Amino acid sequence: MSIAYEPTIGLEVHAQLNTCTKLFCRCSTDYGAPPNDNICPTCLGLPGALPSPNRQAVELAIRAGRALHCTIRGKSVFARKNYFYPDLPKGYQISQFELPLCEDGHVDIEVGGETRRIRIQRIHMEEDAAKNIHGAGQTGTTWVDYNRACTPLIEIVTHPDLRNADETEAYLKKLREILMFTQVNDGNLEEGSFRCDANVSIKPVGREELGTRAELKNINSFKFVKKAIDFEIVRQEALISGGGTVVQETRGWSEGDGKTFSMRTKEEAHDYRYFPDPDLPPLVVTEDQVARVESELPELPEAKRARWQTELGLTEYDAVVLTGHPVLATYLEDTVAALQAELNGDLKKVGKKVANFLQGEVLQHVKTDGLHGEVPVPPGGLAELLVLVENATINGKIAKDVVVEMIETGRGAKAIVEKRGLAQVTDTGAIQSEIDAIVAAHPKEVEAYRCGKENLIGFFVGQVMKATKGKANPKVVNELLRASLKG
Numbered sequence: 270m271s272i273a274y275e276p277t278i279g280l281e282v283h284a285q286l287n288t289c290t291k292l293f294c295r296c297s298t299d300y301g302a303p304p305n306d307n308i309c310p311t312c313l314g315l316p317g318a319l320p321s322p323n324r325q326a327v328e329l330a331i332r333a334g335r336a337l338h339c340t341i342r343g344k345s346v347f348a349r350k351n352y353f354y355p356d357l358p359k360g361y362q363i364s365q366f367e368l369p370l371c372e373d374g375h376v377d378i379e380v381g382g383e384t385r386r387i388r389i390q391r392i393h394m395e396e397d398a399a400k401n402i403h404g405a406g407q408t409g410t411t412w413v414d415y416n417r418a419c420t421p422l423i424e425i426v427t428h429p430d431l432r433n434a435d436e437t438e439a440y441l442k443k444l445r446e447i448l449m450f451t452q453v454n455d456g457n458l459e460e461g462s463f464r465c466d467a468n469v470s471i472k473p474v475g476r477e478e479l480g481t482r483a484e485l486k487n488i489n490s491f492k493f494v495k496k497a498i499d500f501e502i503v504r505q506e507a508l509i510s511g512g513g514t515v516v517q518e519t520r521g522w523s524e525g526d527g528k529t530f531s532m533r534t535k536e537e538a539h540d541y542r543y544f545p546d547p548d549l550p551p552l553v554v555t556e557d558q559v560a561r562v563e564s565e566l567p568e569l570p571e572a573k574r575a576r577w578q579t580e581l582g583l584t585e586y587d588a589v590v591l592t593g594h595p596v597l598a599t600y601l602e603d604t605v606a607a608l609q610a611e612l613n614g615d616l617k618k619v620g621k622k623v624a625n626f627l628q629g630e631v632l633q634h635v636k637t638d639g640l641h642g643e644v645p646v647p648p649g650g651l652a653e654l655l656v657l658v659e660n661a662t663i664n665g666k667i668a669k670d671v672v673v674e675m676i677e678t679g680r681g682a683k684a685i686v687e688k689r690g691l692a693q694v695t696d697t698g699a700i701q702s703e704i705d706a707i708v709a710a711h712p713k714e715v716e717a718y719r720c721g722k723e724n725l726i727g728f729f730v731g732q733v734m735k736a737t738k739g740k741a742n743p744k745v746v747n748e749l750l751r752a753s754l755k756g
Protein backbone atom coordinates (compact mmCIF):
# COMPACT_ATOMS: atom_id res chain seq x y z
CA MET A 270 0.00 0.00 0.00
CA SER A 271 1.41 3.38 -0.92
CA ILE A 272 1.08 6.27 1.50
CA ALA A 273 -0.08 9.68 0.34
CA TYR A 274 2.05 12.60 1.48
CA GLU A 275 1.28 16.29 1.83
CA PRO A 276 3.85 19.08 1.82
CA THR A 277 4.09 21.79 4.46
CA ILE A 278 6.01 24.94 3.67
CA GLY A 279 7.07 27.77 5.95
CA LEU A 280 8.81 30.90 4.69
CA GLU A 281 11.43 33.24 6.08
CA VAL A 282 11.64 36.45 4.11
CA HIS A 283 14.49 38.88 4.68
CA ALA A 284 13.41 42.34 3.60
CA GLN A 285 15.78 45.30 3.66
CA LEU A 286 14.30 48.32 5.39
CA ASN A 287 14.13 51.39 3.19
CA THR A 288 16.47 53.61 5.20
CA CYS A 289 19.33 55.87 4.09
CA THR A 290 21.65 54.68 6.84
CA LYS A 291 22.58 51.38 8.49
CA LEU A 292 20.91 49.77 11.51
CA PHE A 293 23.46 50.63 14.20
CA CYS A 294 25.68 53.32 12.64
CA ARG A 295 25.31 56.26 10.27
CA CYS A 296 26.97 54.70 7.23
CA SER A 297 25.05 54.94 3.95
CA THR A 298 23.06 51.93 2.69
CA ASP A 299 23.55 53.06 -0.92
CA TYR A 300 23.63 50.05 -3.24
CA GLY A 301 26.45 49.83 -5.74
CA ALA A 302 28.97 52.06 -3.95
CA PRO A 303 32.66 51.10 -4.47
CA PRO A 304 33.59 48.19 -2.16
CA ASN A 305 34.28 49.11 1.48
CA ASP A 306 33.34 52.78 1.00
CA ASN A 307 30.39 52.75 3.40
CA ILE A 308 32.06 51.45 6.53
CA CYS A 309 33.00 52.69 10.01
CA PRO A 310 34.34 51.20 13.27
CA THR A 311 30.81 50.14 14.34
CA CYS A 312 29.82 48.16 11.25
CA LEU A 313 33.34 46.72 11.06
CA GLY A 314 32.99 45.55 14.67
CA LEU A 315 36.16 47.26 15.83
CA PRO A 316 36.84 47.06 19.58
CA GLY A 317 35.21 49.84 21.56
CA ALA A 318 32.65 50.82 18.91
CA LEU A 319 29.09 50.79 20.22
CA PRO A 320 25.88 50.23 18.24
CA SER A 321 23.00 52.70 18.40
CA PRO A 322 19.63 51.71 16.82
CA ASN A 323 18.33 53.62 13.81
CA ARG A 324 14.94 55.13 14.74
CA GLN A 325 13.68 55.15 11.17
CA ALA A 326 14.46 51.43 10.82
CA VAL A 327 12.49 50.69 14.00
CA GLU A 328 9.50 52.68 12.72
CA LEU A 329 9.57 50.93 9.34
CA ALA A 330 9.63 47.57 11.13
CA ILE A 331 6.60 48.64 13.19
CA ARG A 332 4.90 49.80 10.00
CA ALA A 333 5.47 46.39 8.41
CA GLY A 334 4.20 44.72 11.57
CA ARG A 335 0.95 46.68 11.62
CA ALA A 336 0.38 46.32 7.86
CA LEU A 337 0.68 42.56 8.42
CA HIS A 338 -1.69 42.59 11.43
CA CYS A 339 0.97 41.78 14.04
CA THR A 340 1.03 42.81 17.69
CA ILE A 341 3.98 45.05 18.48
CA ARG A 342 5.95 44.18 21.58
CA GLY A 343 6.50 47.17 23.90
CA LYS A 344 9.89 45.85 24.91
CA SER A 345 11.83 43.67 22.48
CA VAL A 346 15.42 42.56 22.86
CA PHE A 347 18.39 42.55 20.49
CA ALA A 348 20.37 39.33 20.76
CA ARG A 349 23.71 38.12 19.47
CA LYS A 350 23.61 35.24 17.02
CA ASN A 351 27.11 33.80 17.16
CA TYR A 352 28.80 32.12 14.25
CA PHE A 353 32.18 32.38 12.62
CA TYR A 354 32.40 33.50 9.02
CA PRO A 355 34.41 36.24 7.27
CA ASP A 356 31.29 38.15 6.26
CA LEU A 357 30.52 38.74 9.94
CA PRO A 358 33.22 41.03 11.33
CA LYS A 359 32.08 40.92 14.97
CA GLY A 360 31.77 37.12 15.01
CA TYR A 361 28.07 37.55 15.75
CA GLN A 362 25.06 39.06 14.05
CA ILE A 363 22.81 41.40 16.00
CA SER A 364 19.31 39.96 15.66
CA GLN A 365 16.28 39.36 17.86
CA PHE A 366 15.57 35.92 19.26
CA GLU A 367 13.32 35.27 22.24
CA LEU A 368 11.58 38.64 22.22
CA PRO A 369 11.03 39.84 18.64
CA LEU A 370 9.44 43.21 17.82
CA CYS A 371 6.31 41.83 16.09
CA GLU A 372 4.27 38.65 16.52
CA ASP A 373 1.09 36.88 15.41
CA GLY A 374 0.14 38.50 12.13
CA HIS A 375 -1.27 37.18 8.88
CA VAL A 376 -1.55 37.62 5.14
CA ASP A 377 -4.63 36.49 3.22
CA ILE A 378 -3.92 35.06 -0.21
CA GLU A 379 -6.19 33.93 -3.02
CA VAL A 380 -5.29 30.85 -5.01
CA GLY A 381 -7.69 29.09 -7.37
CA GLY A 382 -10.67 31.10 -6.12
CA GLU A 383 -9.98 30.09 -2.51
CA THR A 384 -8.90 32.59 0.17
CA ARG A 385 -6.36 31.23 2.64
CA ARG A 386 -4.94 32.90 5.72
CA ILE A 387 -1.19 32.45 6.10
CA ARG A 388 -0.19 33.10 9.71
CA ILE A 389 2.91 35.14 10.45
CA GLN A 390 4.65 33.85 13.53
CA ARG A 391 7.04 36.74 14.05
CA ILE A 392 8.90 39.65 12.52
CA HIS A 393 12.25 40.50 14.02
CA MET A 394 14.87 43.11 13.25
CA GLU A 395 18.43 42.23 12.42
CA GLU A 396 21.53 43.46 10.63
CA ASP A 397 22.70 42.04 7.32
CA ALA A 398 26.09 40.39 6.89
CA ALA A 399 28.82 41.60 4.53
CA LYS A 400 29.32 40.16 1.06
CA ASN A 401 31.96 37.60 0.21
CA ILE A 402 33.33 37.77 -3.32
CA HIS A 403 34.87 34.40 -4.10
CA GLY A 404 37.58 33.83 -6.69
CA ALA A 405 38.38 37.52 -6.91
CA GLY A 406 41.51 39.19 -8.20
CA GLN A 407 44.42 37.52 -9.96
CA THR A 408 45.03 34.99 -7.22
CA GLY A 409 41.41 33.88 -7.02
CA THR A 410 41.15 34.60 -3.33
CA THR A 411 38.04 35.62 -1.44
CA TRP A 412 37.43 39.31 -0.88
CA VAL A 413 34.95 40.80 1.53
CA ASP A 414 32.89 43.93 0.86
CA TYR A 415 31.62 45.34 4.17
CA ASN A 416 29.31 47.92 2.59
CA ARG A 417 26.31 45.68 3.21
CA ALA A 418 27.31 44.76 6.79
CA CYS A 419 24.82 46.17 9.29
CA THR A 420 22.18 47.03 6.68
CA PRO A 421 18.78 46.96 8.45
CA LEU A 422 16.57 43.96 7.74
CA ILE A 423 13.37 42.48 9.00
CA GLU A 424 12.88 38.74 8.91
CA ILE A 425 9.25 37.76 8.43
CA VAL A 426 8.61 34.18 9.51
CA THR A 427 5.39 32.32 8.70
CA HIS A 428 3.91 29.25 10.32
CA PRO A 429 4.15 26.20 8.03
CA ASP A 430 0.74 27.04 6.54
CA LEU A 431 1.61 26.92 2.84
CA ARG A 432 0.74 23.75 0.96
CA ASN A 433 2.36 24.09 -2.45
CA ALA A 434 4.47 26.23 -4.78
CA ASP A 435 1.48 28.23 -6.09
CA GLU A 436 0.45 29.31 -2.59
CA THR A 437 4.06 30.18 -1.83
CA GLU A 438 4.28 32.39 -4.89
CA ALA A 439 0.97 34.09 -4.09
CA TYR A 440 2.15 34.78 -0.53
CA LEU A 441 5.49 36.20 -1.67
CA LYS A 442 3.87 38.46 -4.25
CA LYS A 443 1.32 39.75 -1.77
CA LEU A 444 3.94 40.32 0.90
CA ARG A 445 6.25 42.15 -1.48
CA GLU A 446 3.39 44.32 -2.68
CA ILE A 447 2.40 45.28 0.89
CA LEU A 448 6.01 46.09 1.83
CA MET A 449 6.45 48.21 -1.31
CA PHE A 450 3.19 50.16 -0.94
CA THR A 451 4.04 50.93 2.68
CA GLN A 452 7.51 52.10 1.52
CA VAL A 453 9.12 49.61 3.91
CA ASN A 454 11.08 47.76 1.23
CA ASP A 455 11.94 48.40 -2.41
CA GLY A 456 11.00 44.87 -3.51
CA ASN A 457 14.20 44.48 -5.49
CA LEU A 458 14.92 40.76 -5.82
CA GLU A 459 17.97 41.17 -8.06
CA GLU A 460 19.76 43.44 -5.60
CA GLY A 461 18.83 41.07 -2.78
CA SER A 462 16.68 43.48 -0.81
CA PHE A 463 13.83 40.93 -0.74
CA ARG A 464 15.16 37.41 -0.16
CA CYS A 465 13.36 34.23 0.66
CA ASP A 466 14.25 30.98 2.42
CA ALA A 467 11.68 28.17 2.28
CA ASN A 468 11.40 25.35 4.82
CA VAL A 469 9.92 22.39 2.99
CA SER A 470 8.86 19.08 4.52
CA ILE A 471 6.34 16.38 3.75
CA LYS A 472 4.24 14.19 6.05
CA PRO A 473 1.63 11.47 5.60
CA VAL A 474 -1.74 13.09 4.83
CA GLY A 475 -3.62 13.93 8.01
CA ARG A 476 -0.70 13.50 10.43
CA GLU A 477 -0.20 16.45 12.80
CA GLU A 478 3.52 16.14 13.40
CA LEU A 479 5.67 17.78 10.73
CA GLY A 480 8.31 15.87 8.78
CA THR A 481 12.01 16.72 8.78
CA ARG A 482 12.54 19.86 6.76
CA ALA A 483 15.04 21.03 4.21
CA GLU A 484 15.73 24.74 4.13
CA LEU A 485 15.95 26.17 0.62
CA LYS A 486 18.20 29.17 0.88
CA ASN A 487 18.42 32.60 -0.81
CA ILE A 488 16.51 32.01 -4.00
CA ASN A 489 16.24 35.35 -5.76
CA SER A 490 13.30 34.93 -8.10
CA PHE A 491 9.69 33.87 -7.61
CA LYS A 492 10.01 31.52 -10.57
CA PHE A 493 12.99 29.71 -9.03
CA VAL A 494 11.25 29.47 -5.65
CA LYS A 495 8.36 27.67 -7.32
CA LYS A 496 10.63 25.31 -9.21
CA ALA A 497 12.81 24.59 -6.18
CA ILE A 498 9.79 23.79 -4.01
CA ASP A 499 8.23 21.52 -6.64
CA PHE A 500 11.54 19.70 -7.04
CA GLU A 501 12.04 19.40 -3.29
CA ILE A 502 8.58 17.89 -2.68
CA VAL A 503 9.18 15.22 -5.33
CA ARG A 504 12.69 14.54 -4.00
CA GLN A 505 11.50 14.03 -0.43
CA GLU A 506 8.58 11.81 -1.49
CA ALA A 507 10.88 9.60 -3.55
CA LEU A 508 13.36 9.44 -0.68
CA ILE A 509 10.78 8.42 1.92
CA SER A 510 8.90 6.05 -0.38
CA GLY A 511 12.22 4.33 -1.09
CA GLY A 512 12.76 3.71 2.61
CA GLY A 513 15.14 6.63 3.17
CA THR A 514 14.88 9.59 5.51
CA VAL A 515 15.07 13.32 4.91
CA VAL A 516 18.09 14.95 6.51
CA GLN A 517 17.68 18.38 8.08
CA GLU A 518 19.93 20.52 5.94
CA THR A 519 20.29 23.72 3.98
CA ARG A 520 19.88 23.31 0.25
CA GLY A 521 20.49 25.62 -2.66
CA TRP A 522 18.88 25.75 -6.10
CA SER A 523 20.82 25.14 -9.29
CA GLU A 524 18.90 26.61 -12.20
CA GLY A 525 21.27 24.94 -14.66
CA ASP A 526 20.56 21.44 -13.32
CA GLY A 527 16.95 22.16 -12.33
CA LYS A 528 17.73 20.62 -8.95
CA THR A 529 18.19 21.51 -5.31
CA PHE A 530 21.55 20.52 -3.83
CA SER A 531 22.90 20.06 -0.32
CA MET A 532 24.91 23.03 0.99
CA ARG A 533 25.41 22.12 4.63
CA THR A 534 23.64 20.26 7.39
CA LYS A 535 21.38 22.68 9.19
CA GLU A 536 22.40 24.21 12.47
CA GLU A 537 19.96 24.10 15.38
CA ALA A 538 19.14 27.35 17.16
CA HIS A 539 21.32 26.34 20.14
CA ASP A 540 24.35 26.12 17.85
CA TYR A 541 24.21 29.90 17.59
CA ARG A 542 24.46 30.47 21.38
CA TYR A 543 21.99 33.34 21.30
CA PHE A 544 22.13 35.76 24.23
CA PRO A 545 20.88 39.33 24.77
CA ASP A 546 23.34 41.89 23.39
CA PRO A 547 24.90 43.61 26.44
CA ASP A 548 25.70 46.68 24.30
CA LEU A 549 22.06 47.37 23.51
CA PRO A 550 19.29 48.10 26.02
CA PRO A 551 15.85 46.56 25.32
CA LEU A 552 14.09 48.27 22.43
CA VAL A 553 11.16 50.18 23.94
CA VAL A 554 8.21 51.11 21.76
CA THR A 555 5.30 53.05 23.26
CA GLU A 556 1.64 52.56 22.40
CA ASP A 557 1.51 56.16 21.19
CA GLN A 558 4.36 55.50 18.81
CA VAL A 559 2.64 52.40 17.41
CA ALA A 560 -0.64 54.34 17.06
CA ARG A 561 1.12 57.16 15.23
CA VAL A 562 2.95 54.80 12.84
CA GLU A 563 -0.32 52.97 12.20
CA SER A 564 -2.16 56.22 11.46
CA GLU A 565 0.47 56.97 8.82
CA LEU A 566 -0.06 53.67 6.99
CA PRO A 567 -1.14 54.33 3.40
CA GLU A 568 -4.03 52.53 1.74
CA LEU A 569 -2.89 49.01 0.91
CA PRO A 570 -3.06 47.72 -2.68
CA GLU A 571 -5.84 45.22 -2.00
CA ALA A 572 -8.06 47.98 -0.58
CA LYS A 573 -7.15 50.20 -3.51
CA ARG A 574 -8.21 47.56 -6.02
CA ALA A 575 -11.59 47.10 -4.33
CA ARG A 576 -12.18 50.86 -4.10
CA TRP A 577 -11.16 51.52 -7.69
CA GLN A 578 -13.64 48.92 -8.89
CA THR A 579 -16.55 50.46 -7.00
CA GLU A 580 -15.63 54.16 -7.21
CA LEU A 581 -13.70 54.51 -10.45
CA GLY A 582 -15.45 51.87 -12.54
CA LEU A 583 -12.26 49.90 -13.20
CA THR A 584 -12.34 46.20 -13.99
CA GLU A 585 -10.49 43.82 -11.69
CA TYR A 586 -7.92 43.38 -14.45
CA ASP A 587 -7.33 47.16 -14.74
CA ALA A 588 -7.00 47.40 -10.98
CA VAL A 589 -4.44 44.60 -10.81
CA VAL A 590 -2.32 46.08 -13.64
CA LEU A 591 -2.40 49.60 -12.21
CA THR A 592 -1.45 48.47 -8.68
CA GLY A 593 1.61 46.84 -10.26
CA HIS A 594 3.80 49.54 -8.74
CA PRO A 595 3.12 52.24 -6.12
CA VAL A 596 4.20 55.00 -8.54
CA LEU A 597 1.67 53.81 -11.11
CA ALA A 598 -1.13 53.65 -8.55
CA THR A 599 -0.44 57.18 -7.35
CA TYR A 600 -0.26 58.39 -10.94
CA LEU A 601 -3.67 56.94 -11.76
CA GLU A 602 -5.24 58.58 -8.71
CA ASP A 603 -3.61 61.97 -9.38
CA THR A 604 -4.64 61.94 -13.05
CA VAL A 605 -8.23 60.97 -12.21
CA ALA A 606 -8.36 63.81 -9.66
CA ALA A 607 -6.95 66.32 -12.19
CA LEU A 608 -9.34 65.24 -14.94
CA GLN A 609 -12.33 65.19 -12.60
CA ALA A 610 -11.47 68.75 -11.51
CA GLU A 611 -11.79 69.81 -15.16
CA LEU A 612 -14.79 67.75 -16.21
CA ASN A 613 -16.68 67.32 -12.94
CA GLY A 614 -18.44 64.37 -14.55
CA ASP A 615 -19.35 60.81 -13.59
CA LEU A 616 -16.30 59.63 -11.63
CA LYS A 617 -16.67 56.09 -12.99
CA LYS A 618 -16.47 57.33 -16.58
CA VAL A 619 -13.52 59.57 -15.74
CA GLY A 620 -11.71 56.73 -13.95
CA LYS A 621 -12.28 54.33 -16.80
CA LYS A 622 -11.06 56.87 -19.39
CA VAL A 623 -7.83 57.47 -17.50
CA ALA A 624 -7.29 53.75 -16.86
CA ASN A 625 -7.79 52.87 -20.53
CA PHE A 626 -5.55 55.59 -21.90
CA LEU A 627 -2.90 54.94 -19.29
CA GLN A 628 -2.75 51.23 -20.07
CA GLY A 629 -2.99 51.67 -23.83
CA GLU A 630 -0.62 54.56 -24.47
CA VAL A 631 1.47 55.45 -21.41
CA LEU A 632 2.24 52.26 -19.46
CA GLN A 633 4.81 51.09 -22.01
CA HIS A 634 6.89 54.23 -21.30
CA VAL A 635 6.85 53.91 -17.50
CA LYS A 636 10.19 53.00 -15.94
CA THR A 637 10.52 51.74 -12.39
CA ASP A 638 13.55 51.01 -10.25
CA GLY A 639 12.85 49.72 -6.77
CA LEU A 640 10.43 52.11 -5.09
CA HIS A 641 11.21 54.85 -7.59
CA GLY A 642 9.54 55.21 -10.91
CA GLU A 643 8.91 57.74 -13.61
CA VAL A 644 5.86 58.32 -15.74
CA PRO A 645 7.04 60.58 -18.59
CA VAL A 646 3.90 62.75 -18.63
CA PRO A 647 2.79 64.53 -15.43
CA PRO A 648 -0.77 63.72 -14.22
CA GLY A 649 -1.96 67.28 -15.00
CA GLY A 650 -0.51 66.98 -18.52
CA LEU A 651 -2.36 63.75 -19.25
CA ALA A 652 -5.55 65.27 -17.84
CA GLU A 653 -5.11 68.26 -20.18
CA LEU A 654 -4.84 65.90 -23.14
CA LEU A 655 -7.90 63.88 -22.10
CA VAL A 656 -9.92 67.09 -21.71
CA LEU A 657 -9.12 67.89 -25.36
CA VAL A 658 -10.51 64.48 -26.34
CA GLU A 659 -13.52 64.91 -24.11
CA ASN A 660 -14.52 68.30 -25.53
CA ALA A 661 -13.93 67.00 -29.07
CA THR A 662 -11.02 69.33 -29.85
CA ILE A 663 -9.11 66.25 -31.00
CA ASN A 664 -10.21 62.68 -31.56
CA GLY A 665 -8.83 59.61 -29.84
CA LYS A 666 -6.55 58.67 -32.68
CA ILE A 667 -4.85 62.07 -32.75
CA ALA A 668 -4.51 61.87 -28.95
CA LYS A 669 -2.29 58.82 -29.36
CA ASP A 670 0.09 60.81 -31.57
CA VAL A 671 0.00 63.80 -29.26
CA VAL A 672 0.96 61.77 -26.20
CA VAL A 673 4.00 60.38 -28.04
CA GLU A 674 5.06 63.94 -28.86
CA MET A 675 4.45 65.02 -25.26
CA ILE A 676 6.78 62.24 -24.10
CA GLU A 677 9.43 63.08 -26.69
CA THR A 678 9.41 66.87 -26.32
CA GLY A 679 8.05 67.43 -22.81
CA ARG A 680 5.60 69.98 -24.22
CA GLY A 681 1.94 70.31 -23.20
CA ALA A 682 -0.99 68.82 -25.10
CA LYS A 683 -2.68 72.14 -25.92
CA ALA A 684 0.55 73.67 -27.23
CA ILE A 685 1.20 70.67 -29.49
CA VAL A 686 -2.37 70.61 -30.85
CA GLU A 687 -2.27 74.35 -31.60
CA LYS A 688 1.20 74.41 -33.12
CA ARG A 689 0.56 71.46 -35.40
CA GLY A 690 -3.01 72.45 -36.23
CA LEU A 691 -4.37 69.13 -35.03
CA ALA A 692 -7.70 70.43 -33.77
CA GLN A 693 -10.59 68.49 -35.18
CA VAL A 694 -12.52 69.84 -38.10
CA THR A 695 -16.06 70.14 -36.77
CA ASP A 696 -17.06 72.68 -39.39
CA THR A 697 -19.86 70.76 -41.12
CA GLY A 698 -19.53 72.82 -44.32
CA ALA A 699 -15.89 71.85 -44.79
CA ILE A 700 -16.56 68.18 -44.02
CA GLN A 701 -19.62 68.15 -46.31
CA SER A 702 -17.64 69.42 -49.30
CA GLU A 703 -15.08 66.61 -48.79
CA ILE A 704 -17.95 64.12 -48.57
CA ASP A 705 -19.55 65.42 -51.74
CA ALA A 706 -16.27 64.98 -53.63
CA ILE A 707 -15.79 61.44 -52.31
CA VAL A 708 -19.36 60.39 -53.06
CA ALA A 709 -18.99 61.71 -56.59
CA ALA A 710 -15.69 59.87 -57.09
CA HIS A 711 -17.03 56.44 -55.97
CA PRO A 712 -20.34 55.80 -57.76
CA LYS A 713 -20.00 51.98 -57.60
CA GLU A 714 -19.51 51.95 -53.81
CA VAL A 715 -22.40 54.38 -53.37
CA GLU A 716 -24.62 52.09 -55.43
CA ALA A 717 -23.58 49.02 -53.42
CA TYR A 718 -24.21 50.86 -50.16
CA ARG A 719 -27.66 51.84 -51.25
CA CYS A 720 -28.36 48.22 -52.20
CA GLY A 721 -27.74 47.14 -48.63
CA LYS A 722 -23.94 46.77 -48.22
CA GLU A 723 -24.04 49.08 -45.24
CA ASN A 724 -20.66 48.05 -43.91
CA LEU A 725 -19.19 50.13 -46.73
CA ILE A 726 -19.73 53.07 -44.36
CA GLY A 727 -16.31 52.18 -42.96
CA PHE A 728 -14.75 52.68 -46.39
CA PHE A 729 -16.32 56.12 -46.75
CA VAL A 730 -15.35 57.20 -43.23
CA GLY A 731 -11.80 56.12 -44.03
CA GLN A 732 -11.78 58.21 -47.21
CA VAL A 733 -13.04 61.30 -45.39
CA MET A 734 -10.52 60.91 -42.57
CA LYS A 735 -7.76 60.53 -45.13
CA ALA A 736 -8.87 63.68 -46.95
CA THR A 737 -8.97 65.62 -43.67
CA LYS A 738 -5.68 64.15 -42.39
CA GLY A 739 -7.48 62.42 -39.51
CA LYS A 740 -8.73 65.67 -38.07
CA ALA A 741 -12.43 65.43 -38.93
CA ASN A 742 -14.71 64.80 -36.00
CA PRO A 743 -15.70 61.14 -36.51
CA LYS A 744 -19.18 61.67 -35.10
CA VAL A 745 -19.92 64.53 -37.50
CA VAL A 746 -18.42 62.55 -40.40
CA ASN A 747 -20.69 59.61 -39.65
CA GLU A 748 -23.83 61.70 -39.45
CA LEU A 749 -23.15 63.67 -42.63
CA LEU A 750 -22.05 60.58 -44.57
CA ARG A 751 -25.16 58.59 -43.72
CA ALA A 752 -27.33 61.50 -44.81
CA SER A 753 -25.39 61.99 -48.06
CA LEU A 754 -25.34 58.26 -48.93
CA LYS A 755 -29.11 57.97 -48.52
CA GLY A 756 -29.22 60.04 -51.72
Ligand SMILES: [Zn+2]
Pocket residue numbers: 291294295296307308309310311312313419
Ligand atom coordinates in the same frame (compact mmCIF):
# COMPACT_ATOMS: atom_id res chain seq x y z
ZN1 LIG B 1 29.13 51.95 9.76
